Amino acid sequence: MKFFNAGQIYAADKSTIEKQGISSNELMERAAVQIFNWLHLRMQGAQVKIHLFCGIGNNGGDGMALARHLKEHGYNIEVNVVNYSDKRSKDFLINLDRLKDLKIWPNFLERDCGFAEIGRDDIIVDAIFGIGLNRNPDPWVAKLIQHLNHSGAFILAVDVPSGVFMDKAIEDTNAVIRANHVLSFQAPKLIFFLPETGVFSNQWEVLDIGLDPEYLAATETEYDLMGKNEVLPMYVPREKFSHKGTYGHSMIIGGSYGKIGAVALAARAALTVGSGLVTAYVPRCGYVPIQTLLPEVMVITDKDEDCIKSIEFDIRPTVVGLGVGLGTSPETAEALSGFLDGIESPLVIDADGLNLLSKHKELLKKLPPKTILTPHPKELERLVGSWKDDFEKLKKTKAFSKKHDVIIVIKGAHSITVYGGHGYVNTTGNPGMATAGSGDTLTGIITGLVAQGYAPLDATIFGVYLHGRAGDIALEQTGYQALTASKIIDAIGMAFIDLFKMPEVPEQEGQEES
Numbered sequence: 263m264k265f266f267n268a269g270q271i272y273a274a275d276k277s278t279i280e281k282q283g284i285s286s287n288e289l290m291e292r293a294a295v296q297i298f299n300w301l302h303l304r305m306q307g308a309q310v311k312i313h314l315f316c317g318i319g320n321n322g323g324d325g326m327a328l329a330r331h332l333k334e335h336g337y338n339i340e341v342n343v344v345n346y347s348d349k350r351s352k353d354f355l356i357n358l359d360r361l362k363d364l365k366i367w368p369n370f371l372e373r374d375c376g377f378a379e380i381g382r383d384d385i386i387v388d389a390i391f392g393i394g395l396n397r398n399p400d401p402w403v404a405k406l407i408q409h410l411n412h413s414g415a416f417i418l419a420v421d422v423p424s425g426v427f428m429d430k431a432i433e434d435t436n437a438v439i440r441a442n443h444v445l446s447f448q449a450p451k452l453i454f455f456l457p458e459t460g461v462f463s464n465q466w467e468v469l470d471i472g473l474d475p476e477y478l479a480a481t482e483t484e485y486d487l488m489g490k491n492e493v494l495p496m497y498v499p500r501e502k503f504s505h506k507g508t509y510g511h512s513m514i515i516g517g518s519y520g521k522i523g524a525v526a527l528a529a530r531a532a533l534t535v536g537s538g539l540v541t542a543y544v545p546r547c548g549y550v551p552i553q554t555l556l557p558e559v560m561v562i563t564d565k566d567e568d569c570i571k572s573i574e575f576d577i578r579p580t581v582v583g584l585g586v587g588l589g590t591s592p593e594t595a596e597a598l599s600g601f602l603d604g605i606e607s608p609l610v611i612d613a614d615g616l617n618l619l620s621k622h623k624e625l626l627k628k629l630p631p632k633t634i635l636t637p638h639p640k641e642l643e644r645l646v647g648s649w650k651d652d653f654e655k656l657k658k659t660k661a662f663s664k665k666h667d668v669i670i671v672i673k674g675a676h677s678i679t680v681y682g683g684h685g686y687v688n689t690t691g692n693p694g695m696a697t698a699g700s701g702d703t704l705t706g707i708i709t710g711l712v713a714q715g716y717a718p719l720d721a722t723i724f725g726v727y728l729h730g731r732a733g734d735i736a737l738e739q740t741g742y743q744a745l746t747a748s749k750i751i752d753a754i755g756m757a758f759i760d761l762f763k764m765p766e767v768p769e770q771e772g773q774e775e776s
């Protein structure tokens with residue numbers, strides 16, 4: 263699914279209006295009817311008080327049109343116009359008049375006015391600002407937003423939570439609606455998936471308002487949302503007349519005294535994802551544990567007992583996953599530098615492998631094209647430098663990816679794979695995965711996919727999806743707290759099977775269950 267920016271959404275509106283021969287107000291009416299249907303299905307005429315807060319632009323116009331439908335169906339509503347500007351939109355005015363025709367007189371809220379009490383059991387419809395917000399709301403509007411947030415009432419936001427910008431960070435978090443549910447028109451917005459803005463849209467859902475499908479299909483976007491439909495075409499099927507050599511040889515290089523488990527997790531994940539062969543390259547102290555834990559995995563040891571000091575072997579792996587549990591000693595850095603000089607296979611780098619690259623930036627020049635880097639935010643900061651907000655983080659990551667021709671996974675609640683100017687936002691995963699070794703597992707998964715012939719970018723996007731899906735499946739047995747990295751690996755098989763299961767009822771990608 264594509265993430266359209268505000269300019270593209272306005273262009274889609276225009277194209278829809280022209281091609282379908284409708285007025286902009288008819289498009290607004292479609293949007294309002296969709297929201298009304300959503301509410302009506304759930305409320306079935308219940309007389310809970312609904313407070314609508316409408317701005318004076320088209321987001322407010324949606325709210326006004328919704329108010330009319332609610333009134334016509336006998337709902338208990340109160341309409342407030344948040345009169346923050348006199349530049350009222352044409353369609354807002356049309357819908358204000360149509361509301362007045364029904365003898366509904368909204369309260370006009372202005373600077374210095376008081377705000378009426380809202381009961382905890384009431385419902386608030388937030389139609390103050392939509393995607394047109396272009397500067398911080400006035401302090402009195404921020405005060406109103408705080409009043410709504412503190413009311414304890416359920417807040418349903420129209421299109422976006424009022425106060426979020428589509429393409430830049432929030433400056434005053436007190437001036438943003440904390441929505442319980444967002445009904446987003448036509449497509450989800452990128453801001454629902456970024457940590458700083460996502461917290462304001464607890465749950466979201468997309469309402470199809472029939473925007474011009476040709477325009478939507480032809481328009482290139484900077485970011486895509488990767489759900490099952492998007493990753494399924496990347497799946498590489500197993501061939502009948504294949505053998506273990508067909509599915510590649512993964513080598514996991516890492517480990518140090520006390521951190522051999524990280525290699526065990528990555529190696530087991532590579533094997534479980536389907537790599538034909540897996541070899542672990544570890545310091546000598548890792549020999550017995552890996553051989554005992556993983557009979558399927560071969561082991562090559564460094565000369566040193568406790569940490570890797572030289573990376574030398576006489577096999578030719580299809581791919582190398584490097585860095586988990588590795589440590590960052592100067593001897594290990596030296597070993598990495600020598601290894602990169604002669605590297606012939608694709609490379610996945612995680613954890614201390616990334617920290618070594620950050621400490622010795624000259625090593626970046628030695629990376630093979632399309633090397634896959636999987637940093638968590640702290641490791642990313644060491645690589646690309648600090649950022650002031652999520653948007654700058656993405657910008658810096660893209661620049662870094664372009665400069666060094668690397669694929670970067672920004673790990674988090676919604677991990678984002680960045681390659682060049684493009685970002686792929688993952689839909690799977692859950693907070694139970696914030697646990698030791700969960701990242702090592704991802705390294706193994708991506709390495710094992712590259713081994714089987716997945717192109718590096720596909721392996722990364724597909725691997726991130728599969729890792730999250732395995733975490734979601736494991737969660738059903740463990741709950742959040744007891745979810746461990748080993749349980750994620752155990753569920754990889756089910757995550758593959760799940761790729762080909764059709765949902766019983768159509769599911770909305772990325773939507774969290776309440």
Ligand SMILES: NC(=O)C1=CN([C@@H]2O[C@H](COP(=O)(O)OP(=O)(O)OC[C@H]3O[C@@H](n4cnc5c(N)ncnc54)[C@H](O)[C@@H]3O)[C@@H](O)[C@H]2O)[C@@H](O)CC1
Pocket residue numbers: 271272274275289290293317318319320321322323324346347351390391392393394395396397398399400420421422447448471473
């Ligand atoms: N294709 C779609 O997605 C459709 C969107 N519609 C609605 O249209 C909305 C966008 O409407 P608008 O472009 O009118 O914008 P908004 O309603 O989001 O904002 C209102 C206007 O206020 C001004 N403004 C921005 N920031 C301000 C601030 N801090 N203080 C005071 N004034 C400020 C802007 O000039 C803006 O045009 C969408 O979010 C959605 O609700 C629907 O009506 C129809 C179809």
Ligand SMILES: Nc1ncnc2c1ncn2[C@@H]1O[C@H](COP(=O)(O)OP(=O)(O)O)[C@@H](O)[C@H]1O
Pocket residue numbers: 613637638673674675676677690691692693694695696697698699700701702703704729
């Ligand atoms: N709240 C969350 N929701 C979804 N996934 C998460 C969440 N927290 C962490 N994860 C995932 O778990 C993994 C953690 O990786 P990392 O921090 O490197 O762990 P470790 O170093 O312990 O292996 C990442 O893939 C990340 O996307």
Ligand SMILES: [K+]
Pocket residue numbers: 321388389390391392419420421422423424
């Ligand atoms: K809104």
